Amino acid sequence: MTKKALITGITGQDGSYLAEFLLEKGYDVYGMVRRTSTVYYERIQHIQDDLNLIQGDLSDQTSLNSAIRAIQPDEVYNLGAQSFVPTSWNQPVFTGEITALGVTRILDAIHTVKPDTRFYQASSSEMFGKVREVPQSEETPFYPRSPYGVAKVYGHWITVNYRESYDLFACSGILFNHESPRRGLEFVTRKVSFNVAKIKLGLSNELRVGNLDAQRDWGFAGDYVQAMWMMLQQDEPDDYVVATGKTHSVQRLLEVAFSTVDLDWQDYTVQDERFMRPAEVDLLVGDPAKAYTKLGWEPEVSFEALIQMMVEADIARLQKDPQHRGFTVKA
Template sequence: MPKKSALITGITGQDGSYLAELLLDEGYDVHGMVRRASTEKFDRIEHLRDQITFHQGDLLDQRSLVDAIRSSKPDEIYNLAAMSFVATSWIQPTLTADFTGVGVTRMLEAMREAAPEARFYQASSSEMFGKVLEVPQTEATPFYPRSPYGVAKAYGHFITVNYRESYDLHATSGILFNHESPRRGLEFVTRKITWHAAAIKHGLQKELRLGNLDAERDWGYAKDYVKAMWLMLQRDTAEDYVIATNQSNTVRECCEIAFDEAGLGDFSKYVVIDEAFVRPAEVDHLIGSYDKAERDLGWKPETTFEQLIRLMTKADLELLKP
């Protein structure tokens, strides 16, 4: 039986790196799409570089997407690339719309032209729920996005549904709630907290500046979540799935666990509240039900929030060790 081939956009990101590991373990021929840049950032996949075939492409450039798909001949396409930091979406709203929203259409059009039999995964987001209309959120909960990023993701989600229904493509959206890991970017609040806890412990920093300590999120482990992406494309029927933990935690709780793991005690001695980090429109209570994913895919989260923050803090303590 020939090896399956998969193309991952956003392969150099957190999710892309964990997904590449999973697919390689499953025996796939893994291809990654990367944008041309003057400085390449391959640190998350450095240990995999000789096992992956790379293709230059950009979600803003239709022709490059067709070429990448023709070259990789994928059985599965995972569209993880996006302008992925919510705060930046207020600073660059039109770029966010073009990249995170319209870029999905370009990807689907390229697939329709070059690999219509492939299976397509779209990285949708819990930020689409925004000002939530019910708790917990399910696949049937209406969207009410509260950021340009959330609006763009909602467009990407609905265009995926539209192409599935219009062209009979095997196109699935995974509505993933916040998922973290030691590979998370430093601008994201969980990693910002674990990195600063480690830096303060090692005497490299004196304080941590944060916004709303009472903001709640449903946080899971990225390594668990990429398995759900893969499981979705193993089904013969394409459907959309919420991937979450069905539990919410606050930024405050994240601080408590990280500073405890770092052996620093009371985090409030080190945390400064800074209005610069408060969002123009906050998303207060995201919590997702993974019932459908458990029923159809046999998937459920395997890592608790406390385990996640402790493993991230340990990794940062090791990373910053003098």
């Protein structure tokens, strides 16, 4: 019997890669999209005919109950969120409404309508924030440093709460930064790859960035969505850190991106205080040992190969369309 999966946030980076992966596995894939004035389908355009898109909203309980009732999904992947950290400072209440309470609403819809559904919650390394230990594992205490991180902590713990209170098969994947050519321009990796491509093609001559010393554990989104699926195939629900276990600075990101096009990053980069966070997260690096041993998951794309992939994809896009604006971030 064909399995059915519902993905919230299907038009985002992770949603599009997960949808591709599940289609290849033979799933019927349903995607929830919000009814807004502008809906961006660019990331899923190539598979849109194979998807079942339904309208719904993480801020609306009725639409979530209706979706679970109509689809009767075997698996639900909650990837929908206000997912950009700087925006969470400008829209903290909206971020809490969607990124925190939205998780409760969808868990409650599953509990009420179809409690045997397996649920995946997209948790985040931003929950660790001001880190208590390096590297960070499933046991590391949370200390979020942004409204986004705080909202994700709520979403994480409400998932644990519903799992333990109602015996739901509910998992959280604590994903560290994961990037791709489909990343929104608001994120530093894509901002760098896009602007390096513009500089290489003579469309720009400088790149403004914030903290060069900030370090992140960056992996490829296409690898990470496989871990999401693996979690829901286990005998028992659990939470897992998904990461590469290696960290790189923003300066290293610049070095790799510019070297891809044989340029020196220092000739084109300007540090700009506007891109500094009110409260910086200094060193995020994950310990993925549990995912390696229990799930048998490990990343395949290296940091250098990932950044090269992103720069080359942006060069190809801009050669085809010099006015290309890149993907916009989707809540």
